[in-house]
Amino acid sequence: HLFDLCLLTCFLLDGTFKQRYLVADKHWQQPGGPILLYVGNEGDITWFCNNTGFMWEIAEELGAMLVFAEHRYYGESLPFGQDSYSDSKHLNYLTSEQALADFAVLIQNLKNTQPGAQHSPVIAIGGSYGGMLSAWFRMKYPNVVVGALAASAPIWQFPGMVPCGDFYKIVTQDFARSGYNCDTNIRKSWKAINNVSSTASGLQWLSEQFSLCTPLKTKNGIISFKGWLQETWVNLAMVDYPYEANFLQPLPRWPVQVVCKYLGFNSTVSDYQLLHGVSQAAKVYYNYTGSSSCLNMSESATSSLGWLGWTYQACTEMVMPMCTNGVQDMFEPEEWNFQVFSDECSAMFGVRPRADWAGTVYGGKDISSHSNIIFSNGGLDPWLAGGVTYNITDSLISIMIPEGAHHLDLRYSNDHDPPSVRAARALEVKYFQQWIRQATKTPQTSKT
């Protein structure tokens, strides 16, 4: 028999490391008041703390302590300090299972050391990868958390669970509904880039139009340029919020509509006209504040996100197939090729991804035996493609926010919030209160 891979989970040998977490107990009603735990994802925890206003707004009503826990290998929680990313041996302890174990130990430690916290019911909250972790945390540690809110958590964006093309389909739909011909012209732009960039003068023109800090010179440069633009459209769809906000970048309200204002050409437009519009559109994302003297293709989102760490996780456990066909989406056709991906991972980190492991360890679509998890999804969010969009049981429930982008429900409330997100937050709080009541009726046994 030749078989697939086994996961290796290790503790940090004999070493220890400092994990950062933030606590706010202003409204905590001790003893026994609930603890809302933000399950940190791939970035600096202070950034998530500042972008999860929902928790701050419900703390008083629930009499809850807020805890924001940083994920190992991100922010300041670096197990080996500056060496943490030096090679695959040091990176070997960066796994989602290890992160969950850290969170579990943190909570047990809080309960054993914080006066009045011993019987506090804990609710896990997270968005995106943090939402996946919060759902998995409830699945794997139901003794530690009484329930979980998994906001925009694509727990099914793994091999064999959802079609690899859905993600970019949703991006495309956002642009299609945000302005006349908007998706059509982006679909055209790739060929226009190929045409214009075929000459040296064209390359120079492109570089100037997009005010690139580093002018385009090579064919590979054009490939990364197109990849950078594709990532730009994806990010815009993710943060298509109904009000001015600064999540990945400072942006106006409904940024995709603003972008599409520059992309409303009819079919007679020339390549140069079209790409001029595209450059204007891109600058909405990269220079809304007008403070950028040039656009840096290596910066597509906030530096608070740990790009390298997430790339390593994608190269080990978090294998998320994506593909485009240029028909149902507005991008150049590209199939999902696991072997190519695996070879890139091997070249970058000396590791190869475990395509099936996430499904094995976290259950894939076979999660009906678990309980007390809310999966909230935004209709504008590309990550909806891998999300749980229907009720699995009466305690594994799905909440849809049609006008919502990436975990809009976790953000501070805003006058421009659509009714759907207000209703979602209200329902989420109702479930929190129900879980807290259940837990208080049957207090957990102390393990001290």
Add this chain to the structure above:
Amino acid sequence: HLFDLCLLTCFLLDGTFKQRYLVADKHWQQPGGPILLYVGNEGDITWFCNNTGFMWEIAEELGAMLVFAEHRYYGESLPFGQDSYSDSKHLNYLTSEQALADFAVLIQNLKNTQPGAQHSPVIAIGGSYGGMLSAWFRMKYPNVVVGALAASAPIWQFPGMVPCGDFYKIVTQDFARSGYNCDTNIRKSWKAINNVSSTASGLQWLSEQFSLCTPLKTKNGIISFKGWLQETWVNLAMVDYPYEANFLQPLPRWPVQVVCKYLGFNSTVSDYQLLHGVSQAAKVYYNYTGSSSCLNMSESATSSLGWLGWTYQACTEMVMPMCTNGVQDMFEPEEWNFQVFSDECSAMFGVRPRADWAGTVYGGKDISSHSNIIFSNGGLDPWLAGGVTYNITDSLISIMIPEGAHHLDLRYSNDHDPPSVRAARALEVKYFQQWIRQATKTPQTSKT
């Protein structure tokens, strides 16, 4: 037995190791017939295979495939071959979580590669530590196994969960009920040993009485001698089966009764008479077959058990507090001292135990949110002390076998079986059939 010997290649860091497992599909009704998985514990899987007749006897009735999976670091499943135990760096991948991950990957791969197995419901079965693993396997991988039988599984024998003295209390009760003054005379024997061993001639007499391969010479020798005897009484209680059997050692039926025949003295007995009786009793355990020319204090049980590996696991995750007081038990008083234990572990392996981790990762007494686990316990089994002895929910149920020793229910049926174990096995099969029906009604989603 008719089984295929198979090897699973697992990745370990950048290397691989072969995990051994045994398959018997003679009675398997494919497609979709159930798989009974024996979750291997700390020893050679063929030994557990031969001592789990229950599975062989129910295979035909259930149309089940039998799989016996070996636990990493035991038997022939040595990740680093002969170096696997060389130091803590090599031992670092010996954890129960890793073992569960191996089993999960094994099952997923069987389902993906064995024609007709893709939708086969899998039931985990195990005894002792293997029973703990089977319960934990259902808790952590409900997507992989539809239910679990945890036979004589002390999942609560961890710090803060049960009194540390209960284990030896049960050992003592077994001897108390198996013969006149039996526990009383064993309780007396420790002082008698101290008295007799205080002289050189007494030491020599002791060594001769017990036919020790290596004569006693030092004070430390006496301490290990008493420890060896204590372990002997514990093992006898564990294997106090109602028929002649060979589990830890070849023994007559109801061995504790046979042993107690030599320990029925009244209060007037002399130290030498008493210890002569003790030596006769010990020889029931060590020389029932009469084949041993001398007793080797370093051999107290079958070599099929991985003593060193289990000691390492006890020194890391599997911290099981034990204590005696000489009043409710028949042993010399000894408190549970974590620090002393931790120092011994540090000296032996260079590691220190994590006292609270098992409770955090496996839930301790807070397991009510899980389902489909049978905890069976024997009334004569010392490990009953750490077992689940009451129904937690209507699908986390406890089965008591008053006349049973250590996982008697997993053994081949025997004419001398008490009605309680026959009833237990019948009830276990009824639950298996119920879990299989449930699973067949709602087939698991294929993840291939």
